Structures are given as C-alpha cells and as structure tokens.
Amino acid sequence: MSINMFTQPLRSVLSASSSRLFASSSSSSSSIASTSRAASSFTHLGDLQPAKGSTHADIRYGRGPGSQRGGTSGRGHKGQKARNGKGVRMGFEGGQTPLHRKVPKRGFINFTSKTYAPVSISTLQEYILKGRLDPSSPIGISEILQSNAVHGNLSGYAGIKLLGGPNPDLPLPALELNLSRYSKGASEKIIQAGGKLSAVYHNNLSLRKEIFPQKYAGRDIKDAKPTRKNDILYYTNPKKFGYLADTIPSSARKMTPGEWTESKVVQEPTSQAQI
Template sequence: MKLNDIRDNPGSSKERTRVGRGIGSGKGKQSGRGGKGQTARSGVRIKGFEGGQMPVHRRLPKRGFNAPFSTDYNEVNLGRVQQAIEAGKLDGAKLVTLEALIAAGVCAKARDGVKILGNGELKAKVAFEVAAASKSAIAAIEKAGGSVKLLIAAPAESA
C-alpha cells in the first residue's frame, strides 16, 4: 500500500448541499426555506412560539422541589474503608475524618461531610469522626472494636 492509495471508505463522507446556486440545482432561489417571513430569516425563529397563544411549555405546571438547605454527603461503605487500610493508604490507628479519607483517595472532594454506610466488612479497630453514619455501620464498627463520633447531632426520637 502506498500513501497515494489511501482513501476513505465509499459512502463515509457526503458533500454538503450548496444552496442558493440557481434554479437548476434544486436548492436555488429560497434555498429550501419556503416562502418569506420570520422563518426564512437567519437567527430569528422563535422556538415554542404559538402565534401569540400561551405556549405549551408555559401552560403546563412546574413540577418538583429543590430543598434549599439539603445536605450532600460523601457516602463511604465500610468495605471501601477496609480496602484503603489494607492498601496502606489509610492509617487505622489514627482518627478517620473527612480530611483523612480525601488524602487516602477514598473521597474525591469535600462536600457537606461523610456518611459511613454499612456495606462490606470492617476488620480493623477504627475510630471515626464523621457527619453521619447508618445504624448498620455503627453496629459493625463497634463490633470490630472501633468507635463513631458524629459531628452533627442525630434528631431525637420522640417517645
């Protein structure tokens, strides 16, 4: 094969349609844009305009709700923490905080704190200081001999 033999696959590229090049081309005069008016002009077509009638996207009600004070936690499973300890990225003897998890590469960036979830198995005795933890995670940590200190107070359960 020589460099001058190299070609695209047949049908892989298509020449663009040259509009406005005479009546014989089939795309002359108005270049496939129809008659006169707003839609024949460049850059002025109003999307969703219904001739002055209230457009459908404004007739339909808004849906959903965005909570203004919602919290976005880094969710970390116990199995992932155990992997980091076994890999030597996380020191199980020291206090495990958000900063320690970010330094170990377990969390990508600091959000509103860390929530420990109970998926996986924790074998090491680890002390956590986190924003939140699930009940199963707290039980698994205490079973392994560790402790959990929650930075945000859990809501009091009514009796």
C-alpha cells in the same frame, strides 16, 4: 471457400505469441519482486486523503431547481421564517400561550443537595484485618481512599458517609473516624465499641487535597469552612458529631454567610446564674 482456412493461422499465431509473452513475464517477475515489494511499502503524497466523513461539501443555495436549494433557498415563500435571521426562537407559537406554560409542573430539582460515597463498617473491619487500615491512628478520607475501600477519586461526591452495621464474625476495634457524615445506626456501633467520631466538612479543594496529598505538599491551604446554612447547622451540632461543635458557640448558628466566612466569632460570656 470457408472462413476457417483464414482464421486458423491467425489463432495459432496469437496463441504462440501469448505463450511467449507470459513466459517472459513470469521469468522477469522473480527478478523485480524484491523491488516491487520495497516500492509498495512506502506511502506517497498522492496516497494521502482526509479521513472518511471528516469533510463535506458546502450547500450552495439559490443555484437552480436541480440542486433542491434553488429559488427560495429552502425557506419556502413569504413569511416571518422566510426573512433574514431565520424566523422565531424555539417554542414560540405566534404570541399565544406556549405549550411549556400550559403543562403543569410537579416537583423541583434541589441544586444544593449533596451525594456522599458510602462505606460500611464491615468493609472497615475487613480492611483492618488485611492490614490496609491502621486502627491505632485516625482514619479520614485520605486513608480510606489510599486503602481502596472507596474506589475512584470521589468524582460527583461531596465526601464519604459511614453506613451499615459491623460484621459479628470480625473484631471491631475502637476507631477514630474523621469522615463527612454518619448514619444513626453506624455511629451508635462505633461509639459502643469505644470509638470517636467527627464529621468534617469538605469542599472541592479540600477533597482534592485529601485525594492527591502529594500535589499540595508545602502549600499553605486553609481548612474548608461551611458557608450554607444547612451545612453550618450540621457541622456545629454536637448530636451530628460536628467538628465545629466545641469551638463555635450556639449563637454562631444564626450568623450570616458573610460573618461566618470572616470568622468573627465571639465566645458567649457565661452568666452569673449559670455559675
């Protein structure tokens, strides 16, 4: 007696029941399709979880060798680094001369150095021709920033410096410039064209006032004064077109920063020999 005679009816029964099952499920799927879509569009509390990488499990020290942090808890055996406080500072070599003292040093970092945003005379000529700058009125940092001749908000800069030479194909009117500094060649070209130059000192607050004048409207903010010796010597020097050259006497260049900030400046009386 073969086994096929017993398995054949079972196969036919299973195939028939499965066909009826899939047929009934296909007919009912169309009726609940809308409700399943609506239910899947909602987010439940059980679906919430932290962002990947935002959480991590704490390391458990001293919990057996299987954790790789058991026994000595990752500090090795006896020694200074095995004690409470985690040993020595970075670069310590047990008392001998450390490496950073053996290596020779070259140069230095000048923390008083300043960087100025460059603007060329040819750029001013182009923007005057386009109507972005008015040559009949004084041109300062605020006007140059509003015309977009210098981009950004002067982040990392101490002001604007005029560089370069004029474009011979464009006219160069007589300009009155109130910038931070000028190169020698650029200043000569502006003066030859009948212009007037004035080097004005700015600190962070006065620069922000030039960049965002609407924020400081109606506020009594005094003009900035140079406090470092190099700045005092520069902005009181008439050869550098310093804006303080006409109001501060030559003896003021030897004043201390405290005397300078207090503005205790007394004009020198003219001697009889000079009259």
